[in-house]
Amino acid sequence: MDTCDLFSSCRKGDVGRVRYLLEQRDVEVNVRDKWDSTPLYYACLCGHEELVLYLLANGARCEANTFDGERCLYGAQSDTIRRALRDYRQVTASFRRRDLYYSFLLRSFRAHRGILGARSTYFAHMLDTKWKGKSVVVLRHPLINPVAFGALLQYLYTGCLDVGVEHVSDCERLARQCQLWGLLGGLEAKLASKPGVCMKVLTIEPPQADCQLREDLALLADCALPSELRGDLGELPFPCDGLSSCPDVCFRVDGYDFLCHKAFFCGRSEYFRALLDDHFQESGQLAASGGLPAVALQSVSPEVFTHVLYYVYSNHTEVPPELACDVLSVADMYLLPGLKQLCGRSLAQLLDEDSVVGVWRVAKLFGLARLEDQCTKYMARVIEKLVQQEDFVEAVREEAAAVAGRQETDSIPLVDDIRFHMGSLVQTRHAMEQAAQRLHVLEELLVAIGLDC
Structure with missing residues (x-):
């Protein structure tokens, strides 16, 4: 819609x-x-x-x-x-960036073992055998085109690919070698879908329903979990014991060690970037298993931090409604707006006549505009019952008091939003009559508490 x-x-x-x-x-x-x-x-x-x-x-x-x-x-x-x-x-910015990027990549590529292994079984196997322990891997095969290899890395990291059409065959060869069948199929489908169109750059984007990138990166979150919290995660493409996924920082939460990667946390959150930059300049650091530097996180439970972990790695986590407020508070502290939105979607499942005012307050407190809009829309539907509840009446009073220098004719934001949704629901004559009745009930409440506007 x-x-x-x-x-x-x-x-x-x-x-x-x-x-x-x-x-x-x-x-x-x-x-x-x-x-x-x-x-x-x-x-x-x-x-x-x-x-x-x-x-x-x-x-x-x-x-x-x-x-x-x-x-x-x-x-x-x-x-x-x-x-x-x-x-x-x-x-043109993407083209200029790509030209500069590839001129650098002709000399060397910097990549993360964990991401390569999670995204490709071929890389997982090579990193665990022939390339194990190596910090530099030299690829001398004459058929490996640096531009195509750079595009392949772009795909592994983002799920997207931009490459000149003259390098498409090289990309197809690399995709086949690295067993990236989704990329190979995408290249073939893209070429077949634009017959007769003159293209100089081929762009591939995963469809919205494709969760492969998210699922692959979630494997790194699986590996970061303490063994006591993993449960039945199924078979992973590489073992989680030890340092196989190459973590470089440990977050210690209530006695549990989460073996993570600084790049993910620093890239996703200014809070963690500042925390890790300051922490590693201090002396007397904690030490986790394997000699990793450890950072103790306070005011968060292992269960809540697990949701933070999966969001940081995969941009998604299933937040149960009963845990949404706790995760929301931590997401706000860690400066993760996307996770706050996921919590808002979870809280929306709790909406009923008894909870809607409380959820609306949470939405306003944490700046969740969509959830706030959903709450006021729900209030418009059940206003006849809400006007009898003290918490709703108190919320209207607080909104009125929050308007600085409010005059008798000034509007009240909460009331305005409810009125808007009452009107937006009108599509038939019967709905018009219902809306008029609901507006009358709301006006009677405002008169009764001395806030006629």
């Missing part, structure tokens, strides 16, 4: 609605519809210049000499939009 709304809003040029869908509803800016069109294409086609600039600034892809780029340029309604597409740094 949100995706359809995004395409419709792009055709209309509704920048405010598009901003809401991308920033509050987390809709993917480069999503495609059944005609293989993107939101940027419709914005260009319909001549909405302001919207085109907004989409480009927020990650919409329109690289030159690609299918999407040529299509947007061809369909653009005005010369102003065409100039924006050609001149905007987003169009």
